[in-house]
Amino acid sequence: MATKVILDCDPGIDDALAIAFAYGHPGIQLVGITTVAGNVGLDRTTANALAVCDFIGARVPVIEGCATPLVRPALDARKVHGESGLGGAVLPVPMSRRAEGHAVDFIVSTVLDAPGEITLVATGPLTNIALAVRREPRLVRSVRDFVIMGGSSGRGNTTPAAEYNMWADPEAAAAVFGAGWTVTMLGLDVTLRSGASAAVLERMSGMGALGHELLLPALGGYRSSAVGGGQPVHDVCAVVHVAEPGLFGFVPALVSVETAGRLTSGMTVTDFEADDGNARVAMTIDTSRFWELTLGTYASLAAAMAEITRSPVPPTG
Ligand code: BDR
Ligand code: CA
Secondary structure, three states: OOEEEEEOOOOHHHHHHHHHHHHHHOOOOEEEEOOOOOOOOOOHHHHHHHHHHHHHHOOOOOOOOOOOOOOOOOOOOOHHHOOOOOOOOOOOOOOOOOOOOHHHHHHHHHHHHHHOEEEEEOOOOOOHHHHHHOOOHHHHHHHHHHEEEOOOOOOOOOOOOHHHHHHHHHHHHHHHHHHOOHHHHHHHHHHHEEEEHHHHHHHHHHHHHHHHHHHHHHOOOOOOOOOOOOOOOHHHHHHHHOOOHHHHEEEEEEEEEEOOOOOOOEEEEEEOOOOOEEEEEEEEOOOOHHHHHHHHHHHHHHHHHHHHEEEEOOOOO
């Protein structure tokens, strides 16, 4: 049976690619997409989520969340993801509208209505999740799993110490890691090994509209580079892990988020020796199997999109 997933995200190039993967993989049932300010402002992350869903044919509710971090001013990563947040991809203006309500309410009610069934995946700053768990502490016992792309047990990418999602809202990240659940953390040191090689891009170029209008132009405008070259698809790692848990190797750890450090704000201080852990931290990735699975999923999605284009719904009336 497919795993039910709520994807809390800030599209964002790699968030957009994560949406496409989550929708396209048969092992995931995407029950909702919640948006948060992060790579770009909230209006844009919501519009981008809607545009990606419309483009790939996903009828998934998109619910808007927080426009600002818990206590700090909102910053963004337009320098990395481009003004629109989708790099060089220019998708049609979405026809779909966001669903009524607030992301925090949606997360709380959806998870509590189906205890043990929903995997919560966060690929942006953790503002919505922090507020959800503060509002309803039973969330920590009611989720099936909680998976994030964020943090690092090594280097940062926004400062030498901090990864972007943690740096953007460290108080939220600290609250989330301290909430009493086990966080499955796919951090930067591992996701930086998910670079899209020339061979990966070549395969994408055979994927029709999905490749030529979303994947390739988005990655082409991504001002970020992976260890070993290519653009890293950080956020895709989190949803791939849900679909195929064996591709990453994890080590238990106690992760504490620095909120006071002048040079280290947002750093995820990772203690692998602690007795009481709060996280499973990814340390390895099988990059070739990762890309086989990801490209296979995109190819199936591309074929489904082409089929819809070939047999449009006949006009009514
Ligand atoms: C993370 O930061 C964002 O810019 C990306 O979308 C990803 O979630 C990588 O550090
Ligand atoms: Ca993101």
